[in-house]
Amino acid sequence: MSVPLVNIPPTRSWRDIPQPVKPRTMSREGRWRLLTATLRVAGVVAVLGALGWAAWTVSEVVREDARKLPAVARAEPVRHLELITNGVLDQDWLRQALALPAKASLMELDLAQLRSRLLAHGQVNSATIERKFPDTLVAQLSERSPVVRVMTQSGAGESKAWLVARDGVVFDGVGFDPAMVATLPWLDGVTLRRRGDGFAPVAEIEAAANLLAKARWEAEHLYRTWMVVSLARLQSDREIEVRTKEGTLVVFTADGDYFMQLARLSSAWEKLAAAPTPPARIDLSLGREVSVAFAPAAGQPPAVAIAPRVPADRAFSFFSNPQPNPKRELQN
Amino acid sequence: MSSRTNFIGAVEIGTSKITVLVGEYTGRELAIIGCGECSSRGVIKGSVVDYKAASECTHSALEQAERDAGERIEVVFLAQTGGHLEGFYNEASVSVKASDNLIDAGDIRTVCDLAKSKELPAGRMVVHNIRRPFRVDGRLVPGTPEHLVGQRLEVGYWTVHGQEQRLADNIHVIRGFNLEVRELVLASLAAGHMVTTPEERQHGVLAIDIGAGTTDFVLYRDGAPHTTGVVPVGGTHLTNDLSIGLRLTDGQAEKLKLRFGRANVQVRDKGQKVWLDGNFAIGDRQFPLLAIEQITAARTWELLEVVKKKLGNAFSSETCTAGVVLTGGSAKLAGVAETAAKVFGVPAHLGEAPTWVSENLRDPGFHTALGLLYYGVSTQAEKSAPARRGGGFLTGVRRLFAST
Numbered sequence: 001m002s003v004p005l006v007n008i009p010p011t012r013s014w015r016d017i018p019q020p021v022k023p024r025t026m027s028r029e030g031r032w033r034l035l036t037a038t039l040r041v042a043g044v045v046a047v048l049g050a051l052g053w054a055a056w057t058v059s060e061v062v063r064e065d066a067r068k069l070p071a072v073a074r075a076e077p078v079r080h081l082e083l084i085t086n087g088v089l090d091q092d093w094l095r096q097a098l099a100l101p102a103k104a105s106l107m108e109l110d111l112a113q114l115r116s117r118l119l120a121h122g123q124v125n126s127a128t129i130e131r132k133f134p135d136t137l138v139a140q141l142s143e144r145s146p147v148v149r150v151m152t153q154s155g156a157g158e159s160k161a162w163l164v165a166r167d168g169v170v171f172d173g174v175g176f177d178p179a180m181v182a183t184l185p186w187l188d189g190v191t192l193r194r195r196g197d198g199f200a201p202v203a204e205i206e207a208a209a210n211l212l213a214k215a216r217w218e219a220e221h222l223y224r225t226w227m228v229v230s231l232a233r234l235q236s237d238r239e240i241e242v243r244t245k246e247g248t249l250v251v252f253t254a255d256g257d258y259f260m261q262l263a264r265l266s267s268a269w270e271k272l273a274a275a276p277t278p279p280a281r282i283d284l285s286l287g288r289e290v291s292v293a294f295a296p297a298a299g300q301p302p303a304v305a306i307a308p309r310v311p312a313d314r315a316f317s318f319f320s321n322p323q324p325n326p327k328r329e330l331q332n
Numbered sequence: 333m334s335s336r337t338n339f340i341g342a343v344e345i346g347t348s349k350i351t352v353l354v355g356e357y358t359g360r361e362l363a364i365i366g367c368g369e370c371s372s373r374g375v376i377k378g379s380v381v382d383y384k385a386a387s388e389c390t391h392s393a394l395e396q397a398e399r400d401a402g403e404r405i406e407v408v409f410l411a412q413t414g415g416h417l418e419g420f421y422n423e424a425s426v427s428v429k430a431s432d433n434l435i436d437a438g439d440i441r442t443v444c445d446l447a448k449s450k451e452l453p454a455g456r457m458v459v460h461n462i463r464r465p466f467r468v469d470g471r472l473v474p475g476t477p478e479h480l481v482g483q484r485l486e487v488g489y490w491t492v493h494g495q496e497q498r499l500a501d502n503i504h505v506i507r508g509f510n511l512e513v514r515e516l517v518l519a520s521l522a523a524g525h526m527v528t529t530p531e532e533r534q535h536g537v538l539a540i541d542i543g544a545g546t547t548d549f550v551l552y553r554d555g556a557p558h559t560t561g562v563v564p565v566g567g568t569h570l571t572n573d574l575s576i577g578l579r580l581t582d583g584q585a586e587k588l589k590l591r592f593g594r595a596n597v598q599v600r601d602k603g604q605k606v607w608l609d610g611n612f613a614i615g616d617r618q619f620p621l622l623a624i625e626q627i628t629a630a631r632t633w634e635l636l637e638v639v640k641k642k643l644g645n646a647f648s649s650e651t652c653t654a655g656v657v658l659t660g661g662s663a664k665l666a667g668v669a670e671t672a673a674k675v676f677g678v679p680a681h682l683g684e685a686p687t688w689v690s691e692n693l694r695d696p697g698f699h700t701a702l703g704l705l706y707y708g709v710s711t712q713a714e715k716s717a718p719a720r721r722g723g724g725f726l727t728g729v730r731r732l733f734a735s736t
Contacts, residue, residue, distance in 0.1 A: 011449060013458045014516050017500045021507045027391045033404075033510040 077103040079135040087143025088175035089123065094139055097121060106131040114139075122171025122198055123163075146173055147209045148187040148229055152199075166209045168201035183224070185212065185242070189232025204231065207254040208240055214258040219266055239285050246278040253285035264290050339365075341397065341405035341511065342704040344519065345390055345502060346413075347375050347545025347568065348661065351701045352393045353693075354401035355709070362709055364693065364702075366401025368393040377545040377564045378414035378519075380501040387508050394509050407514035408506050409708035411522055411700055412459055413546050415564035416495040422450045423464075423488030433481045435468065440478060440485070447489045455496050460518055462490040462557045474555065492518060492560055515708045519700050520548030520560050526703030527659045527683025528552060537654035538647060538676065539683065540639060541700060542662040544568050549639050551646055559646040563638050567662030570631045577627050578619055584608060592621055593628040595668035632668060636675040647676070655679035661697045 023031050083094045098114055111129045118127040118139065126142040146163035150170065153159050163173040164187055173181065187208075193200040208229050215223040228243040234254060242250040252261050261284040268290045272279055275294070283291035340362075342353045354366030370393035374382030398405055424446035428435050448461050466473040468482035477485060503513050524539035533552035541548040547563040570593065575585035592606050605618040640647060655678040658668055663682060672680035685694045685702060693702060 011452060011458050012456075012496075014494075014499050014503075016457065017496070017503055019503060019507055019512060021504055025504075026508045026510060027387060029391055029395060030508050030510040037510065 076135045077105050078109070078137050080137070082132070082136055082138040083141065084138065085141040085143055087123070087141065087145070088177075089141060089143060090175060093174055094118075098137075098139070100137075106133065106135065106137065109137065121174075122165070122169045123174060125165075144169055144171065146171075146176070146181070146184060147205070147212055149181065149184045150187040150190070150192070150202075152192060162199070164202055164205060166206065168203060168205040170199040170202060172198075185226045185229045187231070188228050189230035189234070189241070202231075204234055207231075207234060211240055211252055211254075211258050215262055218259060219262045222262065222266060222269070237285075244278075247280070248278050249281045251281070251283045251285050256285070256287075264288075268292060339401070339403045339406050340514075340705060340709065341394065341408045342411070342522075342701045342708065343390065343394070343408050343506060344411040344522075344701045344704065345375055345378075345380070345386065345505065346372055346543055346700075347378060347566065348372055348543070349697070350375075350389050350393045351698060352390075352397040353698070353701045353705055354397045354403065354405055355705045356401075356403070357709055362705065364690070364705070365403065366397045366399075367693065367698075368395070368397030368400060370396065375545070377566075378543070378562070379416065379498050380505060383501065383505065387505050390505050391509050394511070405511060408511045409515045409517055409704050410502060410506060410513050411519040411704050412494065412499070412502065412516050413519040413543070413548050413562055414494070414498055415546065415562060416498045417459065417492055417518070417562045418494070419490055419492045419560055420450070421488055421490050421559075423447055423486060424449075425484055425486040428483055428485055433483055435477045435480050435482060435485055437478055440466075440476065443485050443487050444489075447487050448491065450491065452493050456493045457496045457499055458491060459494050459499065459516055460490075460492040460521070460560075462492070462521075462560070464488045464490065464556060464558060465554050472554065490557065490559060515711060517704050517707055517711070518548070518550070518560055519543075519546075519704075520550040520562070521557060522703035522707050523548065523659050523683075523700040524550040524552065524557070524657075524703070525707045526685060526699045527657050528654075530555065532654035532657070535654040536652040538643070538652050538656045538678075540636075540656060540658050540660075540663075540672070542566060542635070542658065542660040542665075542668070543700075544661060547635060547639060547660070547662075549643070551643060551652065553646075553651055559643060561639070561642045563635065563642065565635050565638065566660075567665075569635075570628050570662070570665070573627050573631050574624065578623065580608075588619065588624055589628060589665075592624045594625045594666045595629055595632040595671040596674075597622070597625045597629050598667065599625055628665065629667070629671065632665065632671055633675060636672055640675060649676070649678050652676075652678055655681065657681060657683040659683035659696045659699045663696050 023034055026034065078100060081091060081094055081098070083089070083091055097118055099117070100109070100114075109131075111131070114129050115127050118124050118129075118141065123143055124141055125144050128140045130138050130140075132138050144165035144167070147166050148164045150162050150164055151159055152162060162170045163176070163181070163184070164170050170192065187202070187205075190202050192202070208231060212223070212226075212229065215226070225244040225246065226242050227245050230241040230243070233239040233241060238254045240252045240254055242252065244250065250265060252258065264284055265282060268282055272292065277294060279292045280295040281291070281293040283293075338357045340355045340357055342351075342355065344351045348371070350370045350372050352366075352368040353364055354368075356363045356365045370389045372386070373389050374380060374385030374387075380386045394405065424443050426439055426443045426446065428439055430436060430439075444463070447463075448458075452458065464487065466477045467486040468477050468480050469484050470486075471482075473480065499516070503516075506513050520539065520541055523541040528537050528539050534555040536551075536553045538549060538551050543566045545564070545566045545568055547566055549561050549563070550557050551559045567589075571582060571585045571589050574580060574589055574593070575582050578585065578588070580588065588606075588608065599621045602620070602622050604621045606621050606624070607616055607618055609616040656669075656672045656676050658672055658680060659682070662668075669680045669682055683696065683699060685699060689702060
């Protein structure tokens with residue numbers, strides 16, 4: 001195509017008239033049309049932006065691991081179980097507790113149901129379960145720690161030891177070191193109530209848990225000698241009774257400072273070390289005074305040292321045995 | 333225009349009323365889906381003299397049309413009229429460059445650009461460049477001369493130009509509604525396109541659109557517009573003459589004109605009188621029918637004479653064998669066709685809309701807006717046809733006109 005060689009001056013056409021006008025010169029309807037047109041353009045831009053962002057996100061996912069999306073489509077069966085816990089439970093327990101169907105794929109699993117299975121075990125305080133594509137199920141657990149043990153006896157006469165957590169939950173401890181469990185005192189003076197396959201939480205255990213924790217960390221030499229912790233008089237007298245290996249009954253008040261009570265006990269214990277027989281009762285619930293009672297010899301009244309005399313009947317009014325008590329009946 | 337559905341508004345800002353038609357153009361066919369009308373204010377002889385009043389009326393008509401159509405207008409084809417519009421003819425010729433004298437696209441473009449390149453006075457702007465048929469060595473070529481053999485290529489353009497401020501005023505009225513003016517079309521071309529057939533245009537026909545404030549005309553020869561013009565006289569001048577001659581208000585004169593006015597004197601009884609209202613109410617009085625007819629006939633004759641004079645040598649009974657076609661609101665005056673036939677010496681008749689136009693749009697008052705829509709669409713189609721190469725919808729639009 002040839003190019004014209006003539007120089008032709010441009011003529012002004014009506015198309016050279018500028019059409020844009022200021023909104024204030026428009027009519028009300030014109031301004032409304034301008035506003036809606038602007039909003040429409042803004043909406044289109046927003047939608048395009050969102051689509052672009054979504055496309056970018058998908059491309060990033062695919063670029064990071066191209067197998068992910070196809071794996072979802074294929075819905076591979078679960079091959080791995082991953083356990084993240086702050087306690088002692090292990091993979092075997094998890095596999096047994098979840099009881100996954102054979103060859104179930106990740107997308108077929110009901111995570112809420114699996115979570116409820118885990119929470120059915122009292123040792124599990126909280127649980128989250130998530131899918132990790134392509135074939136891994138991840139369980140993240142928070143476990144309860146035992147503070148005392150409790151012995152129960154079924155109707156058939158079988159005895160069984162349970163663990164009690166700080167929040168009162170009674171559970172069948174799994175995976176704990178037996179040596180550690182053996183150091184836990186026994187719990188007495190409480191009534192366990194059946195709930196499903198287990199027991200309802202023990203009420204007011206927290207006071208005893210605080211005492212035990214304080215003793216464990218501040219007076220470990222005393223804690224080691226504790227055999228039984230009784231809550232029998234907690235509700236009525238606000239007293240916690242501890243039976244030691246030597247047979248001494250130590251009475252704490254739940255309303256006092258445990259640290260001070262432990263300090264007095266430690267001091268009294270040192271002074272009583274030279275005594276021919278261990279004291280039968282040490283009462284720390286009297287404030288600054290400590291009442292110590294010895295078991296009376298045959299035909300003699302009970303002897304009291306340091307503190308005002310304590311009635312003899314009180315000194316022997318309570319007895320706790322770490323062995324299973326056949327008289328205790330479980331209320332269902 | 334794209335092939336998607338477009339909603340086009342055809343707007344005629346007239347002296348007596350503003351007409352808006354909404355067309356739905358699918359790329360293949362055009363359907364009229366909405367209509368809006370509003371009495372005009374702020375417009376005298378086709379020019380906007382009160383921007384606010386004219387805007388209010390136009391926007392009201394646009395709103396009405398959009399409501400009627402149920403769609404929003406996207407672009408506007410605007411009719412242009414007014415006494416400020418003028419035209420001139422300019423032609424150019426080039427020697428065919430190729431050694432084998434084969435005319436190519438470059439030759440055509442060069443001769444067209446040359447013919448359109450005449451400088452305009454200050455403040456004037458081109459509204460239309462209407463090309464007349466090419467001539468190759470003096471021989472008329474109805475279509476494109478590309479690939480024909482010849483030594484000299486000639487073409488002429490009838491250039492219509494107008495005052496920049498008047499054109500801008502009209503455009504800004506539409507822009508005030510936040511609509512784009514896609515095409516500015518002479519009212520005469522729009523109306524002429526609607527009331528004449530391709531055969532009439534080929535044989536030569538004069539289309540006269542007598543409006544309220546202006547009379548637009550277009551003379552077709554060899555199938556294309558040859559000459560256009562605007563006379564700033566219309567139906568309101570007949571009303572004005574009646575008002576002065578019979579001492580009436582404009583409203584009374586308009587009423588008499590519509591009821592008894594004629595473009596030729598027919599009454600023989602000089603004593604025949606007619607009532608102003610005919611209801612015998614206080615103030616109702618009689619007027620001689622002869623006087624009414626004489627005034628309207630004289631003014632109509634004079635108007636047509638002015639048109640003939642403006643056409644000059646371009647019009648002759650030999651080159652306008654298809655006669656005269658009259659349209660516009662004031663063409664409804666009785667006897668106007670007979671008067672036109674006498675003035676121009678050729679057959680004359682009232683223009684009618686094509687049969688496919690619905691009944692409520694067949695009034696002569698809608699011819700300009702209808703033509704605007706179809707002329708605008710066909711013009712746009714022609715512009716975009718080379719890019720499309722197929723010319724599918726151009727063919728469709730042409731088929732529409734072919735049926736007229």
